[in-house]
Amino acid sequence: xxxxxxxxxxxxxxxxxxxxxxxxxxxxxxxxxxxxxxxxxxxxxxxxxxxxxxxxxxxxxxxxxxxxxxxxxxxxxxxxxxxxxxxxxxxxxxxxxxxxxxxxxxxxxxxxx
Amino acid sequence: xxxxxxxxxxxxxxxxxxxxxxxxxxxxxxxxxxxxxxxxxxxxxxxxxxxxxxxxxxxxxxxxxxxxxxxxxxxxxxxxxxxxxxxxxxxxxxxxxxxxxxxxxxxxxxx
Numbered sequence: 729x730x731x732x733x734x735x736x737x738x739x740x741x742x743x744x745x746x747x748x749x750x751x752x753x754x755x756x757x758x759x760x761x762x763x764x765x766x767x768x769x770x771x772x773x774x775x776x777x778x779x780x781x782x783x784x785x786x787x788x789x790x791x792x793x794x795x796x797x798x799x800x801x802x803x804x805x806x807x808x809x810x811x812x813x814x815x816x817x818x819x820x821x822x823x824x825x826x827x828x829x830x831x832x833x834x835x836x837x838x839x840x841x
Numbered sequence: 842x843x844x845x846x847x848x849x850x851x852x853x854x855x856x857x858x859x860x861x862x863x864x865x866x867x868x869x870x871x872x873x874x875x876x877x878x879x880x881x882x883x884x885x886x887x888x889x890x891x892x893x894x895x896x897x898x899x900x901x902x903x904x905x906x907x908x909x910x911x912x913x914x915x916x917x918x919x920x921x922x923x924x925x926x927x928x929x930x931x932x933x934x935x936x937x938x939x940x941x942x943x944x945x946x947x948x949x950x951x952x
Contacts, residue, residue, distance in 0.1 A: 732884070759938060770845070770930065770942035778938065786939070818885070828938060829875060829887035 730755045732833035734819050739838045741813075749804045749836045751819030759822040760802040761830065764788060764815045771818060777802055806838060813840045843867055845933045847943035854921050855951050861917045862946040864931030868912035873934040876905055876916055879945070880927040888916075888929075921950040 732753045741747045753760065759778050763771040773786030777796040791810025796802055806813045816837050820830040845866045854860050866874060873892045879885040889898040894909040902919045918925055928947045932940035 761939075763942075768850075768944065770847075770944040771932075771940075772942075773939060776939060822938060827890040827892075828873065828934065829890050830877075830885075830940065832877075832884040832886075834884050 732819055732821060732831055734817075734833035734836050737834065737836060739836055741838070741840050743840055744808045745840075746805055746807050747813075747838065747840075749806065749817055749819075749838070751802045751804065751833060752800055753802075753819075753821045753831075753833075754800060755821055755823075755831060756799070757821035757831070758799065758824060760796070761820045761822070762786075762792075762794065762802070762804045763818045763820065765818060765835075766815050774804065774817075806840075813838060843933060843935065843941040845931065845941050845943040847929075847931055847946050849946060850944065851947040851949070853949045853951065856922060858921050858950075859917065859919045860921055860948065861915050862929065862948075864914045864916070864943055866912050866914070866931070866933040866941075866943075867935075868910060870935045871909045871912075871933070872936060874907055874909075874914050875932040875934065875940060876914070877930040877932065878927045879930060885930060916946075918948070921948070923950045923952050926950045 735750045761776045762774040775794040777783040793805045818835045819833040876888040877885040891907040896907040928945040930945045932942045
C-alpha cells in the first residue's frame with residue numbers, strides 16, 4: 729500500500745534536546761510538507777520541499793530544520809531554539825496533479841518537558 | 842499570513858440531521874479550495890478540491906459549493922451518520938503550492 733509513515737507516534741523529550749521526527753513516503757511524490765497543530769488552531773506550515781535537495785521555510789520555521797536528501801524522506805528536527813515545541817506534527821506529500829491534493833501521515837505527538 | 846476561517850468550531854447533531862458549515866477565504870489570488878476530513882486517530886483525507894467559481898462537488902451524502910468572488914465555501918452533510926463524526930478542514934491554495942488551513946469544524950453525530 730502506498731502512503732506516508734511517521735514515527736514514532738508519541739515522542740517525549742527533555743527541554744534543551746534536539747529531536748528528529750521521521751517522515752517517509754512511497755507515493756513517488758516530489759513535494760512534501762511539515763505542519764504543526766496546536767489545540768484550537770488549524771494546521772500551520774513549518775517547512776516544505778518541492779524537490780530533492782531543495783526546501784523552503786513556511787510560516788513558522790523558527791526553531792526547526794529539515795533535510796531532503798532522498799525523494800522518499802523528509803525528516804524534521806525540532807531544535808532547542810523552538811520555544812514551544814510541544815505539539816502534534818503532521819507530514820504530507822502533494823499529488824503531482826492539477827488538483828494537488830495532499831496526502832497526510834498519521835502524525836507524531838511531541839511532548840517536551 | 843492569509844486568513845482562512847471556519848465556522849462553527851464544533852457542532853453536535855443527531856443521527857439523521859442534515860448539517861452544513863462554512864469556510865471563508867481571501868477572494869483574491871485564488872487557485873483552489875480543498876476540503877479534508879480528519880477522523881480521530883487517523884490521517885486527514887482529501888474530500889474535494891474545487892477550483893471554479895460556482896463549482897459543486899458531491900461524494901455520497903457530502904457535497905460542497907464554492908463562491909470565489911465572495912470568498913466562501915459551504916460543506917453540506919445530508920442525513921448525518923455517526924461515522925461522519927470527524928473534524929472537517931478547509932484549505933486555501935493561492936498562487937504557490939502551499940495550503941493555508943482553517944481551524945476546522947469538529948462534527949459529532951449522536952446515534
